[in-house]
Amino acid sequence: MIGYALTFGFGAISLALLMNLWCIFRRAGVLDRVLAVDTMVINVIALIILYGINESTPVYFEAALIFAMFGFVSTVAYCKFVLRGDIIE
Amino acid sequence: MTLFVEILVSVLIVVSALFLLVGSWGMIRMPDLMTRLHAPTKATTLGVGGALLASITYFSVFEGQFTAHELLISMFLFLTAPITAQFLAKAHMHRNLDPVRDVPRAGEHGWSTYEAPAPSEVADAGDRHH
Structure with missing residues (x-):
């Protein structure tokens, strides 16, 4: 039963990632694209966690945690750059 | 007992996947950036939170090892999501x-x-x- 739920989860998250990709390519403003990248990072974190359940190994949690930090830092750096034209002043 | 836990984990996984899908769909549907900021918060809290709860339950019951990494991830996301949204809204207010x-x-x-x-x-x- 968990297998079927995981298959559904992989399908739904892949669809969500495709929607985010559409947002990145088709939106006009740069901040819309930054928001799409941020949402994409969140979707990828959930995908990594579900993959860890699928493989029955806790190795992937570290990858998910590092990806969460990376996504946060990249979003803040992008916003800071758009706002001020520089990241560390 | 095992069947009950299996049902619980499956329901958590399906609910979290649906919330992630709704968050991304809402980001396409909403009219401007300020309302678009609102949609992915569902994905952050309920989507990732549900997947993490499912993972905690699965590993403590079926693998026999309780891990707290997942709580760390969800705590980090809960702390950083408002900061990200505030930065995006502030940059939007100044630019547009x-x-x-x-x-x-x-x-x-x-x-x-x-x-x-x-x-x-x-x-x-x-x-x-x-």
């Missing part, structure tokens, strides 16, 4: 909105992120709005 025309007036002191507008501009905006 006019402080006098597009933003509602906020009391006598104005918005802290903008410089204080000249008194004549404030009077003009008040006349236009009311």
